[in-house]
Amino acid sequence: MRWADVARDPSNGMPVMEARLSSDFAGRWYQPQNDFLGDPFSSHVHPMFWKFHGWIDDRIDDWFRAHERYHPGEVLRREVNGVPWFAPGRWVEIDDPWLGASTHGCGPLGNAPGKCPWRWIRRS
Structure with missing residues (x-):
């Protein structure tokens, strides 16, 4: 997506190749830093x-x-x-x-x- 940054792990800021897996609901994905536009789970935070x-x-x-x-x-x-x-x-x-x-x-x-x-x- 043109306006999306690189997907990053919100717990350490490291790039993540495929962003969050749709089955991964670990606590780190609920942090406010997780505002990646390319993931419908977090995009609404951005x-x-x-x-x-x-x-x-x-x-x-x-x-x-x-x-x-x-x-x-x-x-x-x-x-x-x-x-x-x-x-x-x-x-x-x-x-x-x-x-x-x-x-x-x-x-x-x-x-x-x-x-x-x-x-x-x-x-x-």
Whole structure:
């Protein structure tokens, strides 16, 4: 990832080749120093993470406005568990804005089979 530093072991600062294994939940990974953007387990600690997500949210809103202009009414907004999202339909394949940690390699079993976190919205 372009903005991510080298993955490091938070207990000693040494570079780690593959970052944290998705099955490794040792205490050292819970330290605030573990803010590696390349690992979904720790990326939310890094301040840049929230800037990325704000930018992504803005692009999703741009996408919605473009659809409203050229395909009015084809994409419907709805709230899912308190999060603004869209109703499933022609242009929206995923009915939940948060697919969970298992789709990002953070769950105890790694990625869930058949779940791709990047298939949120169908491109027109």
